[in-house]
Amino acid sequence: MKDVLSIKGLSKSFGTQKVIDNLDLSVPEGTIFGFIGQNGAGKTTTMKMTLGLLEADGGEITVCGEAVRYGQTKNNHHIGYLPDVPEFYNYMKPLEYLALCGEIAGLSKSNTKDRSDELLSLVGLNGVKKRIGGFSRGMKQRLGIAQALLSRPKLLICDEPTSALDPVGRKEILDILQKIKGTTTVIFSTHILSDVERICDRVAVLHNGNIAISGTLSEIKTMHGKERLLLEFSQKSEVSQFKACEKIKPLLSQTEESGTEIILQGKDIVHIQRVVISVLAETGLCPSKMEIMESSLENLFLEVVM
Amino acid sequence: MRGFIAFSKKEITENIRNYRLLIMLAIFLIFGLMSPLLAKFTPQLMEALMPNLAEAFENPTALDSWTQFYKNVSSLGLSLTIILFSSCLSGEYAKGTLTIMLTKGLSRPAVVLSKFSAAAVILTVSYWLAFGVTYGYTAYLWPGASLPHVFLAAFALWTAGLLYLSILMLGCVLFRQAFTSILFLLVVTVIMGLVEQIEQTAGYSPVILVSKNIDLLSGTVTASYFTIPFIVSIFTSAALLIMSIVVFNKKQL
């Protein structure tokens, strides 16, 4: 698979603060790529450098095979960009704004008109006749998505596209992203990990200026995830009895306990299960519940970031 | 080129919707009407208010009408123009509205040139409107009066107006705040004034284009006196615009 975006050795400092430190990242064609990281991790900074809006201190960025150069905008016809807080000309109406975007991007008038109508109804702004100055933040976000998709870009970069949206709006936007997957590669940054799990094929976690983990969702979970086994007894005394067993003791290094529940963690869940079952058989203890808890992206994220 | 045309159209729309165009036209129309009227009726006014001083104001001529015109336009008119257009980029910086435009493939030089062109077109239209009105009114109030170089004098001030706009443009590109851009323009204007004071460079400064218009009409100076300042002004404007583009290309938005 060809890479739509590839970043090599990217660095960026603001004053003495090193925000991006020798970052490598590649995004294969046709994926929905989730870009996650804490507040201030440098997601927006990385995206802006990809668009040539911000000057990198070092490193290379290539979009669709062409090198990105700061201050130059000719690469940008491959890219649709939704800024974290999209700002428009308040005195314009949505259709006028899209017409301006279309004209700058070199689309024909009729093409722009058709595409605008289509996109405005896609994002739920069809029939909105008021000026953008009177838009709510969520409406601006929707218009932002419409303008980003206007010229059918090969790469769509969205900076927290769902942050200002209501639950229905969020679902709609995620559905849109999923719908365009065939023709457009999508990179989006977010804090909402359930969104990532819902639509992303690949994820990268940005931490300390670098990619801490990246890969497909299942790869990441199997490689980095710890699985957890939950046991629930009916009485507290049974928990202590269970913990007192010789065979269980080596597994207790990372347990979480609350009330009558105990959660065992470890890399090799099958081994843990075998031990537990044999202990239960030997002691005659009978848990009221026994369950394997799948590692979630959230746990993973916390683990990387903490 | 495509981006330049599209963005210039946007600039014109913007100037219409935020009333800049209307204000400019109104101000310059008022100056155009007021200058001949003031010249004509000042003596009557003075007579009514201060009869003992009225001697000095007797028999106003067409030259008095143009004196009023150049006084009003070169001071108040240009100042208001500068104040109005000083926010043409600061608003975009503050809100971040250029980001999406640039990601659509709009080139940075097109942004600078569009902003300048829109301001220049609006100044040009307003200015020549004022000139036309004063010209017609003066001819009506003082029939038969003929002055030399009426158009050349007006052309000189117009060239200077464009020079001021290009200085302002560089200020707007260099600084984020409208106020700082105006300060920058003031500093450059003072420097141009100083250049005229220094013996070796006297006669070169574009300041002549805004200060000697009346002398041209009254015959105190000849047209050739304007040649060098005119050429200096054109080249300085071009250089300032090129500098604005270069600076803007490197500017972090």
Ligand SMILES: Nc1ncnc2c1ncn2[C@@H]1O[C@H](COP(=O)(O)OP(=O)(O)OP(=O)(O)O)[C@@H](O)[C@H]1O
């Ligand atoms: N123009 C700037 N000048 C100085 N520091 C900056 C600038 N822009 C960003 N930073 C710093 O760079 C770091 C990364 O910022 P960035 O906006 O990329 O984070 P982010 O990952 O997008 O965060 P969030 O999740 O809050 O959007 C932050 O510490 C921020 O303070």
Ligand SMILES: [Mg+2]
């Ligand atoms: Mg951000």
